[in-house]
Amino acid sequence: xxxxxxxxxxxxxxxxxxxxxxxxxxxxxxxxxxxxxxxxxxxxxxxxxxxxxxxxxxxxxxxxxxxxxxxxxxxxxxxxxxxxxxxxxxxxxxxxxxxxxxxxxxxxxxxxxxxxxxxxxxxxxxxxxxxxxxxxxxxxxxxxxx
Amino acid sequence: xxxxxxxxxxxxxxxxxxxxxxxxxxxxxxxxxxxxxxxxxxxxxxxxxxxxxxxxxxxxxxxxxxxxxxxxxxxxxxxxxxxxxxxxxxxxxxxxxxxxxxxxxxxxxxxxxxxxxxxxxxxxxxxxxxxxxxxxxxxxxxxxxx
Numbered sequence: 001x002x003x004x005x006x007x008x009x010x011x012x013x014x015x016x017x018x019x020x021x022x023x024x025x026x027x028x029x030x031x032x033x034x035x036x037x038x039x040x041x042x043x044x045x046x047x048x049x050x051x052x053x054x055x056x057x058x059x060x061x062x063x064x065x066x067x068x069x070x071x072x073x074x075x076x077x078x079x080x081x082x083x084x085x086x087x088x089x090x091x092x093x094x095x096x097x098x099x100x101x102x103x104x105x106x107x108x109x110x111x112x113x114x115x116x117x118x119x120x121x122x123x124x125x126x127x128x129x130x131x132x133x134x135x136x137x138x139x140x141x142x143x144x145x146x
Numbered sequence: 147x148x149x150x151x152x153x154x155x156x157x158x159x160x161x162x163x164x165x166x167x168x169x170x171x172x173x174x175x176x177x178x179x180x181x182x183x184x185x186x187x188x189x190x191x192x193x194x195x196x197x198x199x200x201x202x203x204x205x206x207x208x209x210x211x212x213x214x215x216x217x218x219x220x221x222x223x224x225x226x227x228x229x230x231x232x233x234x235x236x237x238x239x240x241x242x243x244x245x246x247x248x249x250x251x252x253x254x255x256x257x258x259x260x261x262x263x264x265x266x267x268x269x270x271x272x273x274x275x276x277x278x279x280x281x282x283x284x285x286x287x288x289x290x291x292x
Contacts, residue, residue, distance in 0.1 A: 051218045052209050053241035054200070063198050072197045087263050088241065091234025095199035116262050117233050 005037040007102050011130045014080040017044040028137045031057035031081040033065040041065040058089035074098040082134040084111035102126045104134025151183040157276045160226040163190040174283045177203035177227040179211040187211040204235035220244040228280040230257035248272045250280025
């Protein structure tokens with residue numbers, strides 16, 4: 001039997017969250033955190049609604065997943081996020097010791113890779129999953145804003 | 147009349163918060179955010195209690211101050227924090243566009259300066275205020291842990 005639980009499968013869930021953010025007028029970034037093929041956190045950017053720069057999808061997902069697990073380390077978890085994490089989110093992911101980060105679109109300006117933010121040495125990074133879909137949603141958002 | 151509202155004055159408030167964290171068994175870091183000489187946020191590290199790596203004193207202070215202000219930017223605010231911010235907290239401070247960051251003890255291992263985390267270009271940084279007191283509290287904590 002084919003494994004349905006691919007990176008694309010879970011990135012689609014993150015993309016659904018990003019679409020909810022889009023509808024709310026938020027920069028459309030969505031995230032899910034998965035453990036043993038089970039989604040344990042499902043979040044989207046809420047910085048405008050909450051007037052809070054810390055309310056990125058990833059930050060909420062980390063808090064939510066840790067709450068589910070009952071511990072602060074996300075060692076066996078994978079984060080799926082539609083946009084490359086920023087310095088803040090990568091810094092939080094560093095502390096969480098998360099196993100794997102999968103992101104969709106790159107952020108050439110403020111992404112952690114360009115900024116040089118350090119992840120935990122055990123964290124694996126995969127990029128470009130559903131890159132076009134994730135990026136197109138961002139482009140549509142900023143086109144609407146102009 | 148002498149100005150009582152010095153950096154030391156507000157760092158003492160942050161240190162009081164760090165002492166509360168110490169008593170709770172948390173890594174003793176405290177923070178306050180000030181606008182027009184008024185403390186609008188007062189927080190301490192709660193990562194153990196909340197099982198949440200994002201619950202650093204600075205992160206809570208940013209959220210709390212933004213809530214007080216009713217907007218996400220902290221342009222006219224100063225953060226006083228007993229320990230040099232990490233990548234995550236510096237990344238959050240970048241987004242907040244905070245005016246000034248004053249910290250006590252340096253973090254030679256995981257502080258944002260060594261890690262190269264970028265702050266907003268308008269953010270001023272002052273270090274070493276009540277450095278010994280802030281650092282001594284950290285040392286006392288880790289000595290207890292051994």
